[in-house]
Amino acid sequence: MDQIIVHGNGPLRGEIPIAGAKNACLALMPATLLTDQPLTLTNAPRLSDIRTMTALLQSLGAEVAPLQEGQVLALSSHDLTSHRADYDIVRKMRASILVLGPMLARDGRAEVSLPGGCAIGARPVDLHLKALEAMGAELDLRDGYVHAKAPHGGLRGAVVDFPIVSVGATENALMAATLARGTTVLKNAAREPEIVDLAECLRRMGAQIEGEGTGTITIQGVDALHGATHPVVTDRIELGTYMLAPAICGGEVECLGGRIELLSAFCEKLDEAGISVEQTARGIKVGRRNGRVRAVDVTTEPFPGFPTDLQAQFMALMCVAEGSCVLEETIFENRFMHAPELTRMGARIEVHGGHATVTGVEKLRGAPVMATDLRASVSLILAGLAAEGRTTVSRVYHLDRGYEHVVRKLRGVGARIERIKEE
Numbered sequence: 092m093d094q095i096i097v098h099g100n101g102p103l104r105g106e107i108p109i110a111g112a113k114n115a116c117l118a119l120m121p122a123t124l125l126t127d128q129p130l131t132l133t134n135a136p137r138l139s140d141i142r143t144m145t146a147l148l149q150s151l152g153a154e155v156a157p158l159q160e161g162q163v164l165a166l167s168s169h170d171l172t173s174h175r176a177d178y179d180i181v182r183k184m185r186a187s188i189l190v191l192g193p194m195l196a197r198d199g200r201a202e203v204s205l206p207g208g209c210a211i212g213a214r215p216v217d218l219h220l221k222a223l224e225a226m227g228a229e230l231d232l233r234d235g236y237v238h239a240k241a242p243h244g245g246l247r248g249a250v251v252d253f254p255i256v257s258v259g260a261t262e263n264a265l266m267a268a269t270l271a272r273g274t275t276v277l278k279n280a281a282r283e284p285e286i287v288d289l290a291e292c293l294r295r296m297g298a299q300i301e302g303e304g305t306g307t308i309t310i311q312g313v314d315a316l317h318g319a320t321h322p323v324v325t326d327r328i329e330l331g332t333y334m335l336a337p338a339i340c341g342g343e344v345e346c347l348g349g350r351i352e353l354l355s356a357f358c359e360k361l362d363e364a365g366i367s368v369e370q371t372a373r374g375i376k377v378g379r380r381n382g383r384v385r386a387v388d389v390t391t392e393p394f395p396g397f398p399t400d401l402q403a404q405f406m407a408l409m410c411v412a413e414g415s416c417v418l419e420e421t422i423f424e425n426r427f428m429h430a431p432e433l434t435r436m437g438a439r440i441e442v443h444g445g446h447a448t449v450t451g452v453e454k455l456r457g458a459p460v461m462a463t464d465l466r467a468s469v470s471l472i473l474a475g476l477a478a479e480g481r482t483t484v485s486r487v488y489h490l491d492r493g494y495e496h497v498v499r500k501l502r503g504v505g506a507r508i509e510r511i512k513e514e
């Protein structure tokens with residue numbers, strides 16, 4: 092297993108290109124199951140999660156060409172040869188559940204392993220299942236699988252009122268509704284940019300959708316969808332992560348392809364902390380204003396609120412801020428696993444339930460640390476950049492799920508970071 096070695100750094104300068112969004116791509120890829128015509132995704136990121144979704148779709152009979160230079164992902168699902176998403180693949184990645192709605196909508200049947208919990212929380216899929224049931228699906232949970240059927244001529248339109256906002260459940264229901272008979276209204280739908288991107292792609296494929304990006308999405312079912320080419324939206328979480336690098340180290344970095352509207356709540360918090368954020372023609376330019384960063388409180392919320400997927404990275408910044416702040420995590424019940432690792436580097440953090448109180452220190456110290464999940468991994472790298480001496484991050488396979496060329500991108504702006512084979 093590889094390790095990442097980071098040395099404390101001076102100011103960073105230069106440009107970092109931001110990739111297409113993992114979380115958008117993981118929802119766009121299963122959309123291939125809705126049509127027998129080709130779907131081409133451009134700007135797809137090179138990540139292990141994308142390879143896992145590729146393997147899953149291939150196991151169902153879809154053809155997926157290996158990611159080409161220029162990040163083009165060519166998918167076709169002429170015939171599905173299997174309707175079973177196997178535990179061996181689903182257990183690797185929770186987004187695998189997103190094949191359920193499309194398979195059910197197209198062929199009236201699907202068997203998908205239940206994904207189970209993960210390090211950051213229990214993460215049930217009850218809302219995905221309830222939405223599909225409301226659309227006429229008959230579901231049976233047995234042997235760890237959801238056995239789903241859409242009898243009597245397939246799924247039908249329905250009003251689905253989500254009790255809490257769920258990105259994945261909105262995506263599953265949205266895809267299923269495109270081929271359901273009649274009108275579906277999704278209330279309290281997720282408003283994330285990845286939902287908007289999925290709706291735009293589905294519309295290119297012939298779907299009739301209105302209201303994406305608001306809490307109510309209306310879908311008029313159509314008989315069939317066709318092929319399309321769609322560019323994957325910019326990864327706002329990768330963007331926010333790299334915006335924090337000059338915030339922590341000083342200097343000025345332009346994140347190419349970045350747009351403030353993807354991250355407005357996050358940008359407001361950076362501004363409060365004393366970080367300058369400027370939209371340019373090519374992206375977002377970030378620099379630290381004079382002196383130490385100020386501590387600011389943050390509460391994670393569904394979009395357009397502060398994203399939970401940037402909480403760990405923001406905590407790394409707050410570890411070296413002036414003063415104390417409270418970071419409140421409201422989306423996942425166990426998403427502070429980076430805190431004890433940051434504490435090993437000299438950070439002062441107290442976690443009580445969903446709240447972490449962080450008291451900034453002047454300097455962190457390098458230490459051996461362990462990555463526990465994707466965003467925790469990168470928060471340790473950011474902290475390493477702010478620390479005196481050497482930080483060794485192990486279990487970096489988590490990082491490969493969501494960050495392509497992290498070492499190359501950070502070295503490109505002057506960071507002292509390398510990846511080595513674990514001794």
Ligand SMILES: CC(=O)N[C@H]1[C@@H](OP(=O)(O)OP(=O)(O)OC[C@H]2O[C@@H](n3ccc(=O)[nH]c3=O)[C@H](O)[C@@H]2O)O[C@H](CO)[C@@H](O)[C@@H]1O
Pocket residue numbers: 114115117185186212213214215216217218219220255256257258259260393399400422423424
């Ligand atoms: C691949 C992908 O896009 N992952 C993102 C997606 O995950 P994901 O789609 O899994 O997250 P959700 O928005 O569904 O989860 C939000 C909350 O709802 C709960 N819940 C969800 C579904 C359900 O059926 N029942 C239920 O109780 C979850 O446990 C969680 O507490 O959105 C999260 C919230 O922005 C992000 O952190 C993830 O990076």
Ligand SMILES: C=C(OP(=O)(O)O)C(=O)O
Pocket residue numbers: 114185186209400465466493
């Ligand atoms: C939690 C994340 O991903 P996933 O939903 O795939 O676990 C993430 O991207 O931070």
